[in-house]
Amino acid sequence: MSVPTDLRYTDTHEWVRIEDGVATCGITAHAQEQLGDVVYVDLPEVGATLALGEEMGEIESVKAVSSLYAPLSGEVVEVNEALEDAPETVNKDPYGAGWLLRIRLSDASEVDKLLDAAAYEAHAAADAH
């Protein structure tokens, strides 16, 4: 499975793309594959303040529920409302239309703590077995 090299990752299988101090976040292709058909995504409200590593929501497949963790600290500036009607977008396009939310970073130095693609790929490979 290819892991995009322009993104950063958490060990809890979120990805982030940083643009102008705002992180767009989603879950990785590996995570959606493990989860199966996504049928519900519960996201924080716009305006909510998140702390790094805090549980920020839930994602559910037909069979399982899994927590979402804030990959970075900051304020939620946008959530992907299209997922309410089409949660399966997370499966179909996890790095694109299946994004979850956008966070305005309060501490840009936290980005350095995230995994790069190679480190995440190794983590995901270990996790699969």
Add this chain to the structure above:
Amino acid sequence: MELRRTPFFPFHVEAGARLIDFGGWEMPVQYAGIVEEHRAVRRSVGLFDVSHMGEVRVRGPRALDAVRHLVTNDVDIVDGQAQYTVMCRPDGGIVDDLIVYRIAADDVLICVNAANRDKDFAWMAEHNPFPEGATFTDEGDAWAQVAIQGRNAVPTLQKLTDLDLSTVAFYHHAPATVAGVEGCIVARTGYTGEDGFEVFLPPDGAAAIWPAILEAGAPFDIRPVGLGARDTLRLEARMVLYGNDIDDTTTPLEAGLGWVVKLAKPDFIGKDALVRQRAEGVKRRLACLVVERRIPRPGHPILHEGEVVGRVTSGTRSPWLEKNIALGYVPRPLARPGTRLAVDVRGRVADAVVVKPPFYKRDY
């Protein structure tokens, strides 16, 4: 412990199925995805490996009488007929739910849950009222089993057998050769809410029958279906799952299985307790819930006016109805359709309403 594998295991690996430990068996939970597999069965036809299910054979002049003593239903069936029933403890708790297939007056096949196979066989052998006239044999290793389920199950399977499937009525069965595999039993039973068949076959026929069924079903876009969709299909049809919805602490009357309890029958294990419970009235019933917004899961508390009144025993997002559905025990007065309840989904309270069973009923 080493996981057991069915004779179809190589096909699951080849198809790229995701495998899980289910009651000690390494089984496919999904191939393409639960939602897609579920919809394939509702729309057309699906193929399931259910070889993990257990089989017990009862033979002898008193085979039928022995089974009648062990189970709650009347087993008042003819050769080639089948019957769904439960087997109870003396206190009315359920040992297992099972299907009894009458092969002949002195020959009965019983299909039991995979996880209960050893427990059931031991129970039956121990409680056999006629050891002289009825012999119980664990035939779990002697049979593989596939299910072909959906509105196109008949045209799919008919290509592979000379047995005229139109002569096999619902909950009936017949011996047959299927895809060249001799010694099969073709039963019009299932666990999906659809028309279809469960085929018992000798395990060495597995290699021939799986690809033959997929080829015969190709014009109908047949899909292999894993245990994930098997669970969502059965739940939509309001079929109970042992270990979730029923177990040795629940009685068939509480579980809405009163239709398989024949209290007029002379004697059977659990009769006294069930007669008493029927006379006193059950205190709780397994209700069907539709839940708003949140997906209920087993163990979630069911609330009425803020008080916990029960627990979810099975719950999922329904892939066909696109609603959140659940089963759970609630006090009898609250089990009436239309009753407003709520479910505590990990700390968030979601509105729920009791609905008339089943969630899904086939229209053909």
